[in-house]
Amino acid sequence: MAGVAAKPEIHQFPCLKDNYGVLVRDPTSGVVAAIDAPNGDEVAAALAAKGWKLTHILTTHRHGDHTDGNLPLKSATGCMIIGPKGEADLVPGIDKAVGEGDTFMLGSLEVRVLDTPGHTKGHITYWIPSADVAFAGDTLFAMGCGRVIEGNMEQMWRSLEKLMKLPPETVVYCGHEYTQANAKFALTIEPENEALQARVKEVEAKRGRGETTLPTRIDVELATNPFLRAQSLAIRKRLGMETAADWQVFGEVRERKNKS
Ligand code: ZN
Ligand code: FE
Numbered sequence: 001m002a003g004v005a006a007k008p009e010i011h012q013f014p015c016l017k018d019n020y021g022v023l024v025r026d027p028t029s030g031v032v033a034a035i036d037a038p039n040g041d042e043v044a045a046a047l048a049a050k051g052w053k054l055t056h057i058l059t060t061h062r063h064g065d066h067t068d069g070n071l072p073l074k075s076a077t078g079c080m081i082i083g084p085k086g087e088a089d090l091v092p093g094i095d096k097a098v099g100e101g102d103t104f105m106l107g108s109l110e111v112r113v114l115d116t117p118g119h120t121k122g123h124i125t126y127w128i129p130s131a132d133v134a135f136a137g138d139t140l141f142a143m144g145c146g147r148v149i150e151g152n153m154e155q156m157w158r159s160l161e162k163l164m165k166l167p168p169e170t171v172v173y174c175g176h177e178y179t180q181a182n183a184k185f186a187l188t189i190e191p192e193n194e195a196l197q198a199r200v201k202e203v204e205a206k207r208g209r210g211e212t213t214l215p216t217r218i219d220v221e222l223a224t225n226p227f228l229r230a231q232s233l234a235i236r237k238r239l240g241m242e243t244a245a246d247w248q249v250f251g252e253v254r255e256r257k258n259k260s
Pocket of ligand 1 (some may be wrong): 061063064119138
């Protein structure tokens with residue numbers, strides 16, 4: 001089956017207070033990547049539990065809750081660290097800087113890079129098209145999105161639009177378990193959305209059982225995430241923004257979340 005990559009094995013685990021660590025293993029080559037490294041000890045424990053040997057760290061953005069494990073893991077394993085070109089100087093231990101349109105091989109898996117700035121100025125998303133999976137860091141969350149810290153609202157909207165255009169079946173891993181708080185807020189923006197109502201019930205039941213609500217999927221987010229639904233007439237009417245640009249509607253939703 002030359003040219004056909006096997007599906008990666010993916011292991012997600014809670015880290016720190018509300019972060020997620022993710023390990024991706026290419027069964028063909030045995031290559032193992034950590035998507036972000038919130039904490040060296042916790043990532044090392046997850047690797048040991050799986051019996052996997054770390055070869056790469058893929059950093060989505062420079063924040064400490066995504067990079068504090070970089071140097072300890074690199075010195076313990078000699079792994080290669082790939083990270084965002086737009087903030088390469090702020091990523092500990094970076095070996096290779098990547099940005100929009102770049103592709104690289106993770107063993108037999110082709111990874112594509114999307115620039116998704118806004119939360120930080122250089123934030124990137126890693127997408128593996130052959131596996132229909134993307135790692136969005138702190139750009140997109142279940143029913144939420146990252147705080148717009150270093151960029152502006154229009155830039156963050158353009159970043160989210162890129163993710164919205166991924167194939168709808170794309171499974172998305174995110175940096176944090178913020179789902180319950182996001183769900184509560186989402187209902188204040190679009191209470192009449194039946195898909196959202198159903199999802200909120202599902203999420204509450206899952207968290208009640210102590211289960212994770214991630215990863216999510218692009219189609220699920222398109223239907224229920226108020227930050228992606230700037231075109232919803234119900235949302236526009238509620239905000240009194242019927243004629244505003246999509247990014248402005250997004251910006252107002254983001255402002256309201258900041259104050260919630
Ligand atoms: Zn962050
Ligand atoms: Fe974070």
